[in-house]
Amino acid sequence: MALRVIDLFCGAGGLSLGLVDRRFSGGFETVLAIDNDSAAVATHAANFRGKSVCANIDQWLVENPVPKADVVVGGPPCQGFSLLNKKRDGDQRRALWEPYLEIADRSGASVFLMENVAELYRSPELADIRERALKYGFQTDIAILNTADYGAPQTRKRTIVLGWRNVDWAPAFPPLPSHAAPAVMSNLPKWRTVRDVIEDLPPPTRDTIEGKAPLDLHFGRNPTPKSMDRYRAVPEGGNRFDLQRNAPHLTPGCWIRKTSGGTDLFGRLWWDRPSVTIRTEFYKPEKGRYLHPIQDRPITHREAARLMGFPDDFQFVGTKVEIARQIGNAVPPPFAGALGHMVRNLFLPLAQTA
Template identity: 65%
Template sequence: MSYRLIDLFAGAGGMTLGFTDNRFCGGFESVWALDIDRSAVATHRRNFGPHATCADIEHWLETDRPIPAADVVVGGPPCQGFSLLNKQRAGDRRRELWLPFLDVVERCGASVFVIENVAELRSSPEYSEIEKHANKMGFDVVSEVLLAADYGAPQSRKRTVILGYRRDLVAGVTFPPLATHAAPKSGKNLPPWRTVWDAIADLPNPVGTEIRRVKAPLDLHFGRNPTSKSAARYRAVPPGGNRFDLQRNAPEITPDCWIRKTSGGTDLFGRLWWDRPSVTIRTEFFKPEKGRYLHPDEHRPITHREAARLMGFPDDFKFEGTKIDIARQIGNAVPPPLAGAIGQLVRQILDGRMRAAA
């Protein structure tokens, strides 16, 4: 049996992929997706069919347009309102976009919903508001901060996952999903975390500096055209190093602001490690000054293809848009392996609901 899935704030569709693709979970059919980003909607349509809508969710709901029936609603309301990277969090309207999300849950008749967001959400006042609102709708709520590496994504990305289920249809839920991987030497009888080596070591050298308009799995594996100063900075950072190594090895080409800042920022201008999962892939992974995004031993930032693999996207997933558009889609995505683990738990809940109704 296939369950009907709605994905809100869907982006490129990392959550949809995790739920619908048999490599991760399967057993779900995408019936509607919504996002305000046109390029992300184009990506979603290319991979999952024509059911994606480009619109502001609040404006869409104000029109009272019909919403398809669904068994589960998933999505990640924009996270910047909760993120510690946002220093002006108070009063940010993005903190309240869970309200229209739950409105869709109610209007489509879903039995389960999943909200994915930054780790900070779970300790925020908004989490309590989400829980109270869901309880009034007849849902019980469970949540946890999950580490993507524990579920097969080669990335140390931490995310709050909130799962709500109709208490009149489901007796209870064991949460979080069982991990599929564990830290090396953890003593757990599980495969070790997937590493940067596992994800990208087989890739050849990047070709060119633009997206190659060919139907090939490596069409995102293009390089950049750095200035001579940037190239010299890359060469000055040793394996596992960061901006402090740049300052020690080449102070003459180190930005003054970094020299003045003597603490913090240990990932800035850093190299990924071959034998660990990557750091969290953000939307500007192609800029080493934004984080630990230098290749482990080549003198360059990681490519779009490498970033997509570190997120857990298979090479046959097709992205639409400019280089900047696609980088934003990758950095904002839910890692499909993590989504798949959540999807397997949701499918168990829905299977149990169907058995109880029989």
């Protein structure tokens, strides 16, 4: 019998996919998914059974009964914890773990999985989260995990908070890695690379539908000649400093004046390494290391989705910007699948004693 899942702050459904789809884990069914991003909710509804709701979680909790579930998963919005947010104090998004835990309690769930940026591990809120979870009867364990260690072709470090109750045994947490870094002596397969997942794609076609993304998501842009010259100045693995060395006349003055930091800005990916963390504006090279390893262009939406671990048959709904946001905010499904295997094994003793 499938384990019932509530997916909060569900986004496009990277966590749901990793749990439900047998290519990653399997043995789960999503009974409820909530997010306040209407395009992301439409994507979730297009791919999963169960109820997908567009709402603010705290307001939804006031107005609706919580369905029964075995597992509650989700990542309260991470911007409040992220180092990219320079005004973290007082950010109300930091408190959204409270309705998350209340739903975990009221659903009767035996397990919750909370996913967030690595900075949560060092945040003062972590002690508050654990204290509130204990009030609801959940023991907790926490780890910072690298998604590349679990089959995602991307080095994305995330804090995972695992909570469990009504069981007398400790979970095998964190789950054992399925892949290893190239420098690590191990019998495990090496990290999956950019080459592994996007080399087979042909050069993208140009998008001709204003605002909309073609279904295959593999569409190009129409860069200016100046942008093309900038792209050509950056070698594989290079960044804005290579642009400054090779084409100083094309380098923005603010970059020239900033002599340190930002080594991924205007960077080009390596073929034989995992991708860097895919964020919501991966189509803008000035935002990070998002140039294709050998083609003079940013990566496409399809390439970004593959670098997150989404299969090509996953249906995204929305505009180009909305879909990019869904991809960048997602939990890589292979990583979610590894967590799913761990959670499913935690329930095996319960099934055997039922």
